[in-house]
Amino acid sequence: MVALDGPSGTGKSTVARKLADRLGAGYLDTGAMYRMVTLAALRAGTDPADADALAALAAGVELEIGSSPRQPEFRLGGADVAADIRGPEVTGAVSAVSAVPRVRELIVARQRRIIAEVVERVGGIVVEGRDIGTVVAPDAPLKVYLTASAEVRAARRNSQDTAAGRQSTVADARESVERRDRLDSSRAVSPLRAAEDAVPVDTSELSIDQVVVALCELASRRGLLAGCSAEAFR
Numbered sequence: 243m244v245a246l247d248g249p250s251g252t253g254k255s256t257v258a259r260k261l262a263d264r265l266g267a268g269y270l271d272t273g274a275m276y277r278m279v280t281l282a283a284l285r286a287g288t289d290p291a292d293a294d295a296l297a298a299l300a301a302g303v304e305l306e307i308g309s310s311p312r313q314p315e316f317r318l319g320g321a322d323v324a325a326d327i328r329g330p331e332v333t334g335a336v337s338a339v340s341a342v343p344r345v346r347e348l349i350v351a352r353q354r355r356i357i358a359e360v361v362e363r364v365g366g367i368v369v370e371g372r373d374i375g376t377v378v379a380p381d382a383p384l385k386v387y388l389t390a391s392a393e394v395r396a397a398r399r400n401s402q403d404t405a406a407g408r409q410s411t412v413a414d415a416r417e418s419v420e421r422r423d424r425l426d427s428s429r430a431v432s433p434l435r436a437a438e439d440a441v442p443v444d445t446s447e448l449s450i451d452q453v454v455v456a457l458c459e460l461a462s463r464r465g466l467l468a469g470c471s472a473e474a475f476r
Contacts, residue, residue, distance in 0.1 A: 248388035251395025272371035375437030
């Protein structure tokens with residue numbers, strides 16, 4: 243298993259999917275699970291400040307998340323919500339929802355079940371998030387913490403928003419990522435931070451493929467999933 247943590251805009255999702263594909267492993271986007279709960283709360287009219295109501299909603303929400311790195315699926319009540327969970331309303335509310343202790347407890351339990359099932363089925367998994375190495379899977383044999391400068395992260399997020407048809411500017415994107423950093427780093431439960439034994443990787447000056455190759459080399463040296471195939475280093 244590879245635990246891949248870091249703030250938004252570091253290339254985490256793309257790197258995690260490519261790494262999982264090249265290692266022949268499963269993939270789990272844990273942040274998407276909190277976004278799905280947030281979307282469900284918004285649709286239900288649940289106050290993001292009402293911890294008890296959010297916990298009750300998280301306990302009963304019908305969410306499905308795929309483990310294929312090539313075609314991850316995100317379904318809420320059976321409907322595809324891959325685009326909806328990336329919208330500005332969800333992005334603005336997800337930190338508040340994910341900070342609720344009972345919500346995190348419920349979602350982390352689901353994440354651990356998914357990880358165990360995927361590892362049993364395919365032999366390994368790359369899991370991305372903000373508390374994987376510290377909370378969800380502290381015994382992961384390889385923990386990586388991705389970083390990048392604020393300027394680079396804002397530019398990347400703006401490009402993602404523009405490509406998805408969402409209106410954004412670099413200044414808006416920077417404000418958004420810095421706000422999310424503050425909220426995620428300061429929450430009382432499972433704050434965003436690197437595990438003590440995580441390998442830090444600054445992606446500011448690296449392409450996605452360069453980051454993937456670096457992580458493949460780390461995985462290979464630790465004997466994970468019999469290492470990467472030769473294709474990973476092309």
